[in-house]
Amino acid sequence: MTDPSTGRAGALARDAADPLAEFGDRFARAERDGHDLIYLDGNSLGRLPLATAERITRVIRDEWGSGLIGSWDHWIGLPAQAGDLLGEHLLGAAPGQLAVCDSTTVNLYKLACAALDARPGRTVIVTDDDNFPTDRYVLQGIAAQRGCELRMIHTGMDAGLDEVTVAAAVGDDTAVVSLSHVAYRSAALADMAAITDLVHESGALMLWDLCHSAGSVPVQLDACGADLAVGCTYKYLNAGPGAPAFLYVRRELQDQLRQPIWGWLGQRDLFEMGPDYDPVPGIERFTTGTPQVAGIVAVQEGARLLAEAGIDRLRDKGIALTEYLLTLADPWLMPLGCSLASPRDPARRGSHVTLHHPRARQICQALAARRVIIDYRSPSRLRFGLAPITTRFTDVWDAVDETRQIMEDMGLPG
Numbered sequence: 001m002t003d004p005s006t007g008r009a010g011a012l013a014r015d016a017a018d019p020l021a022e023f024g025d026r027f028a029r030a031e032r033d034g035h036d037l038i039y040l041d042g043n044s045l046g047r048l049p050l051a052t053a054e055r056i057t058r059v060i061r062d063e064w065g066s067g068l069i070g071s072w073d074h075w076i077g078l079p080a081q082a083g084d085l086l087g088e089h090l091l092g093a094a095p096g097q098l099a100v101c102d103s104t105t106v107n108l109y110k111l112a113c114a115a116l117d118a119r120p121g122r123t124v125i126v127t128d129d130d131n132f133p134t135d136r137y138v139l140q141g142i143a144a145q146r147g148c149e150l151r152m153i154h155t156g157m158d159a160g161l162d163e164v165t166v167a168a169a170v171g172d173d174t175a176v177v178s179l180s181h182v183a184y185r186s187a188a189l190a191d192m193a194a195i196t197d198l199v200h201e202s203g204a205l206m207l208w209d210l211c212h213s214a215g216s217v218p219v220q221l222d223a224c225g226a227d228l229a230v231g232c233t234y235k236y237l238n239a240g241p242g243a244p245a246f247l248y249v250r251r252e253l254q255d256q257l258r259q260p261i262w263g264w265l266g267q268r269d270l271f272e273m274g275p276d277y278d279p280v281p282g283i284e285r286f287t288t289g290t291p292q293v294a295g296i297v298a299v300q301e302g303a304r305l306l307a308e309a310g311i312d313r314l315r316d317k318g319i320a321l322t323e324y325l326l327t328l329a330d331p332w333l334m335p336l337g338c339s340l341a342s343p344r345d346p347a348r349r350g351s352h353v354t355l356h357h358p359r360a361r362q363i364c365q366a367l368a369a370r371r372v373i374i375d376y377r378s379p380s381r382l383r384f385g386l387a388p389i390t391t392r393f394t395d396v397w398d399a400v401d402e403t404r405q406i407m408e409d410m411g412l413p414g
Helices: 008-017 021-026 050-064 068-075 078-091 104-117 133-146 163-169 192-201 293-309 311-332 360-369 393-409
Strands: 098-100 124-128 149-153 174-180 205-209 228-231 246-249 352-356 375-377 381-385
Touching (some): 008 311, 008 393, 021 293, 050 293, 078 098, 078 246, 078 293, 104 133, 104 174, 104 205, 104 228, 104 246, 124 133, 133 149, 133 174, 163 174, 163 192, 174 192, 192 205, 293 311, 311 352, 311 393, 360 375, 360 381, 360 393
Parallel strands (some): 124 149, 174 205, 205 228
């Protein structure tokens, strides 16, 4: 090791200078066999905020246990309240355009169907072949049900979306384009404003998946002119397993679009129990059934922590963490057969780094046995998720050092 900055002392110094370091103490510790885990998988499931455990306890013990049905007086407004919190601090959206409800899959279905219906005579849905499987499957199903064409853009698995390719795929037959802002495999960051503009030039609507960007990179839905968006809350938003997702509908579109799942919660004057569906004005028309109360308050607590940290500071730290990982991986792991499977430019990369190696699955399993938790992603990729609010620079150093030792023990390269 010739570069002093790669020593563990250097990582400790970075942690000492980290303005977000104190936030790590506001999350539950993760241990195995009495030892702390090195957890670099927050882009799959974020850590548990201590405030969330306390808030959910109060909801169950006091609001449900004592308040019973009377608590619906304040529970009923949670989807829009949590949505506004996300919009103000993390997603660049004015109030009244976001709701926390359902799952990403259901929300994607609702908004894609609504967009398709809003462009009569247009029969093409556009997505890309490296989009997350749920997105592709939902759109395949809609195309099959509606007799539409699903036009699949080829995307570089490591480099991400190419705007020229997107432009070539859309035209006057396109109803909706659905893409991910940050690629789940490589962390490639798309240019939301530029792609939205070119989609609008064709007359189509733009639907963004924000699962791997919400809470880790700044998003400006209103400023970019985005029409629609969905995203999950259990990754960087730290809302927990099965937490409800969110959806965004630009204000100007809300009364033009009619989503396909006509649930009671989206009904005007719902307690009139009217015979026919008459959607309420505004974002609430895109909700469906009973709000997931415990899940939504978990979204609020996670979002409040991130709001306190500040999305710009989170982005700065995310870049610093991913860059630091590469300063270690370049001399330590690349000579052992790894190659970078994410964009090299930090401005084009989200908050995880992916490395390719033919024996990635075995390496990932060996790391887990040493209490280092990362992700394996096919084909042959190690995904290091560096959640800015909880990841320390020493976590990165230790994880890369353990990876190097495992690979050397395997006799790699060879």
